Amino acid sequence: MTKMTTLADLASARQAKIAAAGTELPAASYPMNELAQALHPASQHLVIEEVIDHGPAARSFVLAPDPSRGTSQLAPFQPGQYLSVRLRIGASYLTRPYAIRSTPKEAAAGHYVLTVKLVENGVATPYMWDHWQVGTPVTTSAPGGELFYEPLRDARQLVAIAGGSGITPFYSTAAAILDGSLDAELTILYGSRKADQVLLGEELATIAAKTPKVKLVNVLSEEERPGFAHGLIDAALIKRFAPAGDYSVFISGPTAMDRFVTKELAQLDLRPGRVRHELTGNTARPDHFAGYPLANADQTFSLTVHTRGQVVTIPARASESLLITLERGGIVAPAMCRSGVCSVCRSQLLDGTVFIPKELDHRRAADADFGYVNPCVTYPTSDLTLAVPVPDYALEFE
Ligand SMILES: Cc1cc2nc3c(=O)[nH]c(=O)nc-3n(C[C@H](O)[C@H](O)[C@H](O)COP(=O)(O)OP(=O)(O)OC[C@H]3O[C@@H](n4cnc5c(N)ncnc54)[C@H](O)[C@@H]3O)c2cc1C
Ligand code: FES
Incomplete structure (x- = not known):
């Protein structure tokens, strides 16, 4: 007959195990926690490595990790995601989101690039123009946002509709398609008032020239020019340039553009869940x-x-x-x-x-x-x- 284990037996077995245990403390950090911390850090401490001018009203800031403040590698991201930059300006503690314009491959190699348009009467951007230079420390969030291609959710053919600085998430997407790390096809419809307001125009055209998977259509609303479409990004224009078959639409731009394009898309009979939006700017009005x-x-x-x-x-x-x-x-x-x-x-x-x-x-x-x-x-x-x-x-x- 098997002997029944009593509570007293369990207690003495436990005491014996405790007595036999070593005096070494358990590990203070676990690989899984370290991985979670690397993927989703509460803060990223970065330093500006290079500043690139794109005319008087736009700049790219190349950011690298700053190990002296505790960040030795950059958090990975999906092309289209953004960082929330934290700034102390006078008595104000501000955050501003900026899409990561570079690719995940570049982040693995130690760089993020943010491309910023100077906003007249803005707060954060004039401050950056005056204070951000090579060597300036910058603190940001981990990458966030939903404007990225997810094969379980999105069609493989993407139509990106951008206005103003809203082009930056699609630049990253286009560059990731070119470097082979993203398996999708992208048609960019980029709306600007005039040709001199197109941000990263030459760089995007270079990407489009190198791969048939990226198509670029610059649309000018206030100017007619060879090589540019003219008008607003309405249903007819989207239909003209959208690929055949199923596609997802990603919109990134100011509220007025988003509202207009959303109304136009209603005429296109897209499958449910095929439209994603990101607004770029404070809803100031x-x-x-x-x-x-x-x-x-x-x-x-x-x-x-x-x-x-x-x-x-x-x-x-x-x-x-x-x-x-x-x-x-x-x-x-x-x-x-x-x-x-x-x-x-x-x-x-x-x-x-x-x-x-x-x-x-x-x-x-x-x-x-x-x-x-x-x-x-x-x-x-x-x-x-x-x-x-x-x-x-x-x-x-x-
Ligand atoms: C997801 C996302 C991605 C984006 N990506 C990009 C990008 O890649 N590139 C880019 O250029 N932009 C991007 N933006 C826009 C960017 O986040 C900022 O809105 C833009 O740079 C303007 O910032 P600003 O402070 O200069 O101007 P505004 O945000 O327009 O600042 C002016 C506002 O600040 C308020 N204000 C005035 N004084 C103070 C004060 N003391 N304290 C606090 N507030 C005050 C005013 O009421 C006014 O509304 C993105 C936005 C979003 C949402
Ligand atoms: S900051 Fe995202 S909902 Fe307010």
Whole structure:
């Protein structure tokens, strides 16, 4: 008959094992944790290695890891993803997303390239023009964003529709197709007002000349020129240049362009799930969205913020998003996409009323029910109180 194991037996066996164990402490770090940290670091500490001018209003910044501040390799990414750059400008802690214009292969070799357009009356870009030079330290997030080719989700033929600086994610996609690391076909429809506003035009044309898998169509709305299409990127133009068969459409540009193209795409009878969007820029004009209470437009309300165990009250312009108000008020607020998509800025509205443009409201139903908002696309319509979480990178602004 087998002997039954009693609780007392188990306890003494356990004591014997403990007594026989060595005195060495278990490993403080595990390979799986190290891999997760390399793939998704909370922060990347980089340094500017080169600055390239593209005329007076655009620059590329070549960034390398800065081991002296703890980053020895760059996080991998999918062509089309972006980094959120963190800047301390005066009393403001700002984030701004920039698509990685270079390829994943170049990141593995130690470089990211960001190509930035100078924005008149902007905040971050004039600061970069004045302060970013070779040797300047830069801190960013890990790569993020959804504007990349995923074979399980997207058709292998991609139509990329870009406006202004929205071309950068597609540059990376085109370059990755050329270097053989991305198996897709890309038709770029790039809209600009005039030929001298086309960003990276020659570089893109060089890529397109080297591979039949990348086609480039520059579309000028205010100028007619040989070699360029003329007009707006409407349904007829998309139909004219889109490939035969099934294709996915990726749109990257300002809100006005995105809205126009989205309406045009509705005429094309695309399969569901075939359109992806990324807005490039702050949604600075809430009054351009349907339903905005226009009587509010010039008002300034009072925003009480609960953050880091403190309560702070700052003025909140009706015309600015709550995220911009927080940044202007010197509060470190979490953010990545700045366009209502990622929910990194998610905060709890404790009191007051707000306007959220319908087309930018991507909250889960439960968030909406329990009073959570994404401050990057939320505008005050009364005095209000907001609980803002502290990001884990709160001390990592340059
Ligand atoms: C996913 C994504 C990818 C992008 N990729 C690129 C890219 O590759 N290249 C590129 O050039 N751009 C890109 N952008 C746009 C970029 O993130 C910035 O919006 C752009 O560079 C303009 O920044 P800016 O601060 O100069 O101007 P704005 O963001 O227009 O700054 C002006 C705004 O700042 C507010 N403001 C004024 N004073 C303060 C203050 N003290 N504190 C805080 N806010 C204040 C004002 O209200 C105003 O709305 C991308 C955007 C997104 C969303
Ligand atoms: S920063 Fe992405 S939703 Fe606000």
